[in-house]
Amino acid sequence: MDFKKVVSHCKEYGFIFQSSEIYDGLAAVYDYGPYGVQLKNNIKEYWWKSMTQLHENIVGIDASIFMHPKTWKASGHVDAFNDPMVDNKDSNKRYRADVLVEDYMAKLEGKVNKEVTKAAKRFGETFDADMYKETNPRVKGYLDKIAEIGSRLAKAMTDANMPELKKIIEDLEIACPVSGSRNWTDVRQFNLMFNTQLGNIAGEEGKLYLRPETAQGIFVNFLNVQKSTRQKLPFGIAQIGKAFRNEIVARQFIFRMREFEQMEMQFFIAPGTEMEWYKYWKEMRIKWHVALGTPEEKLRFHDHENLAHYANAAVDIQFDFPFGFKELEGIHSRTDFDLKQHQELSGKKLQYFDPERNENYVPYVVETSIGADRMFLSAISTSLQEETVPDADGKESSRIVLKLHPAIAPIKVAVLPLLKNKEELTSKAKEIYKLLSLHFPCQYDEKDAIGRRYRRQDAIGTPYCVTIDFDTLEDDTVTIRDRDTLVQKRIKINELTGIIEKEVSMSLLLAKLL
Ligand code: GAP
Numbered sequence: 001m002d003f004k005k006v007v008s009h010c011k012e013y014g015f016i017f018q019s020s021e022i023y024d025g026l027a028a029v030y031d032y033g034p035y036g037v038q039l040k041n042n043i044k045e046y047w048w049k050s051m052t053q054l055h056e057n058i059v060g061i062d063a064s065i066f067m068h069p070k071t072w073k074a075s076g077h078v079d080a081f082n083d084p085m086v087d088n089k090d091s092n093k094r095y096r097a098d099v100l101v102e103d104y105m106a107k108l109e110g111k112v113n114k115e116v117t118k119a120a121k122r123f124g125e126t127f128d129a130d131m132y133k134e135t136n137p138r139v140k141g142y143l144d145k146i147a148e149i150g151s152r153l154a155k156a157m158t159d160a161n162m163p164e165l166k167k168i169i170e171d172l173e174i175a176c177p178v179s180g181s182r183n184w185t186d187v188r189q190f191n192l193m194f195n196t197q198l199g200n201i202a203g204e205e206g207k208l209y210l211r212p213e214t215a216q217g218i219f220v221n222f223l224n225v226q227k228s229t230r231q232k233l234p235f236g237i238a239q240i241g242k243a244f245r246n247e248i249v250a251r252q253f254i255f256r257m258r259e260f261e262q263m264e265m266q267f268f269i270a271p272g273t274e275m276e277w278y279k280y281w282k283e284m285r286i287k288w289h290v291a292l293g294t295p296e297e298k299l300r301f302h303d304h305e306n307l308a309h310y311a312n313a314a315v316d317i318q319f320d321f322p323f324g325f326k327e328l329e330g331i332h333s334r335t336d337f338d339l340k341q342h343q344e345l346s347g348k349k350l351q352y353f354d355p356e357r358n359e360n361y362v363p364y365v366v367e368t369s370i371g372a373d374r375m376f377l378s379a380i381s382t383s384l385q386e387e388t389v390p391d392a393d394g395k396e397s398s399r400i401v402l403k404l405h406p407a408i409a410p411i412k413v414a415v416l417p418l419l420k421n422k423e424e425l426t427s428k429a430k431e432i433y434k435l436l437s438l439h440f441p442c443q444y445d446e447k448d449a450i451g452r453r454y455r456r457q458d459a460i461g462t463p464y465c466v467t468i469d470f471d472t473l474e475d476d477t478v479t480i481r482d483r484d485t486l487v488q489k490r491i492k493i494n495e496l497t498g499i500i501e502k503e504v505s506m507s508l509l510l511a512k513l514l
Pocket of ligand 1: 212213214215245247254255256257258260261262264327328329330367369370371372373374
């Protein structure tokens, strides 16, 4: 589905609003509306239970957003959590230097795709796209250029070589999309952490950061958790919470936000076993996405070319967002970097006694880290569909439907009296609503024709609609309509809860992970 349609659907149906919209909004900050918050909570519940409930050796915590400032010195964020920034002197617009170069590469890729599509039409069924890319001089030229720029960019980023980044922008003659000029400042490092000040301490001493990742709250609590829950290695600590990054490029809706939520799990292991666990978590995480209904072809692994300062192996799970394949989740083998750094700066031992090896050591860590908001965008963009279906009179009509997995749908069932002005129908429907609302998030709706009410529920992803009609008053039966198949069945009121429960249950979804 077109990205603009996804964004406008989210607003129109109460999933996501821009923050402080009446003041023209705040860039890259968003609020979740009534259906958005339910969907996001359900995604978080699925993640949380898959970690802490399905693994007896994973426990959860909820650490504070503020942490001792030394935390961020130890983790490397004060010195190394930077993005390269460049300003255009004519438009006064600020850009990420690496993103300008990536956008240039994406344009070349666009040219390649255009040529390939044209050639495919020309040659028909016998067309071999890979062979064409290797042999057509113009297309090969583009591809070689993309590869050359890519490796130059990766090296400049790994070496944090700002003059080289500026040189790449100059060599490629990249112009500012706003002013059209090539009048650039030098490329400078920009630290992404927001900071604030403690009330009672002036100056640098009282400087506090808003955490840029939730992981550090887990590292500093490693021994507290291990001792209080008597865990043996390997074991994991999971956490869901807000993180803050002063992103230079704020675009693509909730993909890149300045305030967002992470779902992170740090898995503490014996040194030397990290590759085995890295592989395990890569497989587990893909399984989690697929069980929720994300098509496998929309997911792929992407190995990091320039590793973060803490990692010895790192991979992204990329998802095919409406604007292309981009990072959805990261899986990182962080070695003993973080615990060792905290040990050094705090002066407190962060070691584990391994009874099997009969030795003390600082554990290694493999982490899985996914943004709840990116997962939300992935779920919405997978499930939002426009399709043609027969309407009540059997005529073809189009509908917008959100085919979310029932376990994460914000509303599980809508209760609809056939007619609004028949008191006996509405009071029976309200009675059924009361009964169902003990078990599920439900909605009662009596306004407009039944067909329009079905469409409203389709648009917010409600898997079941229950209709109360005159037969209900006679024999205590209702019709239940399935969002995806549109099949309507007549069933007894006392069977409703059991039938719906089976379909929307989180346990059934979790069972796919075993
Ligand atoms: N602890 C490791 C860590 O934070 P990361 O790759 O920087 O790694 C992990 O972030 C995940 O957090 C990303 O895969 C993404 O889903 C999410 N994320 C990162 N920055 C984000 C932003 N500005 N807006 C929304 N989500 C973001």
